[in-house]
Amino acid sequence: MSTTLSLQIRKSQLGDTRLDDRTDTPLADGQVRVRIDSFALTSNNITYAAFGEAMSYWRFFPTGDEAWGNIPVWGFASVVQSLHPGVAVGERLYGYWPMATSAVLSPTRLSPERFADGAAHRAELPAVYNQYFRCNADPLYTADSEDTQALLRPLFITSWLIDDFMADNDFFGARTMLLSSASSKTAYGTAFQLHQREGIEVVGLTSAGNVGYCESLGCYHRVLRYDALDALPADTPCVYIDFAGNGALREAIHARFTGLRYSCAIGGTHVDELAAKGATRELAGPRATLFFAPAQIKKRTAEWGAEEFSRRMVAAWQAFTARATDAASPWLRAEHHRGGTAAQAAYAQVLAGKGDPRSGHILSLHAHPAGL
Numbered sequence: 203m204s205t206t207l208s209l210q211i212r213k214s215q216l217g218d219t220r221l222d223d224r225t226d227t228p229l230a231d232g233q234v235r236v237r238i239d240s241f242a243l244t245s246n247n248i249t250y251a252a253f254g255e256a257m258s259y260w261r262f263f264p265t266g267d268e269a270w271g272n273i274p275v276w277g278f279a280s281v282v283q284s285l286h287p288g289v290a291v292g293e294r295l296y297g298y299w300p301m302a303t304s305a306v307l308s309p310t311r312l313s314p315e316r317f318a319d320g321a322a323h324r325a326e327l328p329a330v331y332n333q334y335f336r337c338n339a340d341p342l343y344t345a346d347s348e349d350t351q352a353l354l355r356p357l358f359i360t361s362w363l364i365d366d367f368m369a370d371n372d373f374f375g376a377r378t379m380l381l382s383s384a385s386s387k388t389a390y391g392t393a394f395q396l397h398q399r400e401g402i403e404v405v406g407l408t409s410a411g412n413v414g415y416c417e418s419l420g421c422y423h424r425v426l427r428y429d430a431l432d433a434l435p436a437d438t439p440c441v442y443i444d445f446a447g448n449g450a451l452r453e454a455i456h457a458r459f460t461g462l463r464y465s466c467a468i469g470g471t472h473v474d475e476l477a478a479k480g481a482t483r484e485l486a487g488p489r490a491t492l493f494f495a496p497a498q499i500k501k502r503t504a505e506w507g508a509e510e511f512s513r514r515m516v517a518a519w520q521a522f523t524a525r526a527t528d529a530a531s532p533w534l535r536a537e538h539h540r541g542g543t544a545a546q547a548a549y550a551q552v553l554a555g556k557g558d559p560r561s562g563h564i565l566s567l568h569a570h571p572a573g574l
Contacts, residue, residue: 241277263300361391
């Protein structure tokens, strides 16, 4: 019998991990088993864990033990066994996976481009996370860019939607956008989009060690250290786009900027300093509001139609990745980690927020590539 190795996280203590190896159960009719070949691990996945209970991220891939969870990740897999007539062995898929060597899906709503997982426990979860893209018909797919797709695709889609949401609301009457955790991929993807908006100033907020990197990206008009907020006038009409989730920083921004028009909470890259529940109610100025990407997808799909939504997104993605992977000065380089122990070490590094911001972590729990 085959087995599946997974990397699990203690929900109450995100620094605790374990490797779980269990025997696979036989497939039921209509199911497929995939080999998860590679996936990205970024601060976005740490956000999934930090908001695992509040936003149901732990529910996608239950471990059978309430104390332990499996963080969802984005990456690539190949079908190795199929009891579904519409999905062939060998098919390549991009989508949302557990941190594991394999997964079982129940394909439903099949089209040439994609299908959904019809597993009962996922029925009430956001549909955007249940889509599996069939690589042979995916407009964003190229075989030589899998690492870039795994690292940037889910983040950039969020970035693109944040920019669209801001423009859709006329930037809440402000013309200065403050982005925390400016070296993170979702932040600089958002900055790349906002930078193209006429009359909008994009200000990156980051730690002292990442100022140079953020300045080198060219998509921030200004980059400030977290302790240099007084470089901006207090009455600056501004929007705070919070990728860090740092409670003390959020409080400082709300207290300093009397011209703050909107406070948009995106993620939690500073896990040790996440704002406490209920803390947003005590902030000066506007209430911090969590951005939920699926809501903007739903709105724009209804307004533009699915085809136009896809066309705009693909065009933006191609422009962004062309810049991010420019050989002369790439914003990103993939760093590969293979096997369970290496995956645990990479997770600890990403959780701690340490390492070179240009590094993008690509993991596989398989000790060897497929076929070896």
